[in-house]
Amino acid sequence: MSFFLFRKRSKPPSLAPEQQEHRRQKIETLKAGRLAALTLSFTNELIEKYGPRLAGSDASRQAALQIQAAYEPFCDQSETEVVRIDTTFHSFPLQLALYLYPVILVLLLIGLPYLGLLLFLAYLWYAARTLYFYKPLGKLSKPNVEGVNVHAVLEPQGEVRHTLLFTSHHDSAPLFRYNKLDRISYAKKVALPILLFFLSGLFNAMHLITELLEGRLFAFSLPPLGMGILCLLLLGATPLLLPLKNFYLQEGSPGAGDNLVSVGMTVQLARYFHWKKKSCNDPLSHTRLVFCSFDGEESGLEGSKAWYQKHKEEMKGSLVLNFDAIYHADKLTFLERDINGTQRLSSRLARRCVQIAKDMGYEAVSESIPRLAGGTDAGRASLAGLEATTLTSVAWDDRTKPSVYHTAGDVVSAIDAKAVEMALSIAIRLVELVDSDRLWEVDEMQGPAKKEVESEEPELVFTKLTHR
Structure with a gap:
């Protein structure tokens, strides 16, 4: 399958050796910006087609099947799994x-x-x-509906040394009766x-x-x-x-930012690394990518709980970057604690992701999810023994920004496209560092040696992602 996004261009003039790396990164920058637009288009398409997707609902199950179909052209395998969900959890x-x-x-x-x-x-x-x-x-939790989890796998060219999961959820939250x-x-x-x-x-x-x-x-x-x-x-x-x-209505939020846009991001990441593999002859060497979209996140993280219980052994040693509630470009946050601050995530991974973001010119922080703010699927990954963090960009306490989280106003227009571009670019850079065995090198090097390596790193140009 060909995409107009990746059409061949006329051959450019030859570049001097020192210019080759810069040119390659600029092409990837343009791709990342375009992938963000495709992500938002995918999100809007599913909302228009299925509307709100309460956990375990027919709309949520149908959306899961379309998500699997979106993964298939870019991954070596994709699967759906039925999960039992208690919709009375809250x-x-x-x-x-x-x-x-x-x-x-x-x-x-x-x-x-x-x-x-x-x-x-x-x-x-x-x-x-x-x-x-x-x-x-x-004994008090009685699953009453069946939801559908989706995952897809993109294998590397060589022996698998690393596994990196990008996770999200496609169900949307029930609306509150009281505002x-x-x-x-x-x-x-x-x-x-x-x-x-x-x-x-x-x-x-x-x-x-x-x-x-x-x-x-x-x-x-x-x-x-x-x-x-x-x-x-x-x-x-x-x-x-x-x-x-x-307290809860029988009606759901459109769930664009929470969390269908994150599902779209996992699909576009699969597209990007498939394109690198097939069209650029630049496959990942030793890193397996797993893309997941869970059901039942809004019902106590039950979809991811079941998935990690089933796949715990085969995912052992993996890294997990979960996406949840991507809204504002100036609120990039990597979580160090989840589930109302009671569950430890990987502080090491969260802080490394913050450093990656800052190296790319973005402002980002790592912190705990606020008390009484609920939880994300990274909490279940951590409970399964994996190093995990969640990337979110929601304005928890900023009253200057519109609060659409878990409301009927959670539509595509409430999402800052730049926030999506930034999240995608960080994820791409994370994969590159993992595959080249350089993810933790900042932890292992100190003093002059570290500064020397940093000075040798080619300057990233992801800060221009919005210049399409």
Whole structure:
């Protein structure tokens, strides 16, 4: 298959030897810029064709099949795998709080505060384990749909010494019924119910302490009159917790930046290295590339969890660069911690990627994902024992930028094309360094020797990616 992108050009004048390297890099720069445009076009095409893609939905499965078809011309093999997904991963803990709330208050009113407190603490433990640590209890996690994971492999010319994974996800997030930007409504529908639930546990703890001090813990003891009245009022306020039952809509975000554009990037990276191999006779020497698109990321990272469990042994020793939420060119971030900051990623890889970006003239940082911001598929890779990091460029706390993450406004026009170009160029450079066994050389060299090698490195021109 031929692409107009890679059409033959008229033969240029011969270059002096010292100019050859510069010319080669400039051609690659133009390719990277064009690949970014193809990425955005691919993203828009899938959104127009399938719309929102809730985990395990028919739209998500159909998108997975088209993603596999996009990989096939550029890779030596491509596969799909069925994965079971629990779509209630985030919603069930919220619904459970609604039902436990009156029970906890009734236990206090009948003089059993120790049972009420135990139930409250057990729920907090379960909710934290599920929503914060992403370690749901197997007995309470009930997969109810089938999703589809996709992966493709591009083999090197010689013996495989390195394996590098580029990962992403094609499912999109369910929309929230309540918008944080409408602060009054959000306070009434979300913050108030959570506050009431915590008060139910607090009152049980207070009465339990009173009984301990009075030496009648297991004796029948009604709460004091004032506390009893407050408990009755809280019990009467149970309907105020009803919004927790329908916190999520049955409708999904278009999911352009989170995270279909990342899928498009993996497809275009496959295209690029296939072109290098077939059209330029410049294949990778010893680096196997694996491109993945997971389902169920928005349901507790369940797609990547299943994939890494199945492929853990064959992927041993691999490096993983996950792409997630690529929006803003001035927010390039490589994650050192994932899953609400509880899961370590590879700080070494994240910081090396930052250095690669800076060497190319880009501003980038490495840091932890914010608390309560959720997790990415790199967390599952790390749990499988792989060196992994996520490249993201979302404005976590920058109110000067539009917040489209997990909203109906997450469309292609919300993505900065330059951010996509920069991410692609960093990924290309990462592959080149891995294949030439020079990825970690900055760690191994110090002082004058390191400076001498740096001065010998040809200057990269990826900073001009937007000059198409």
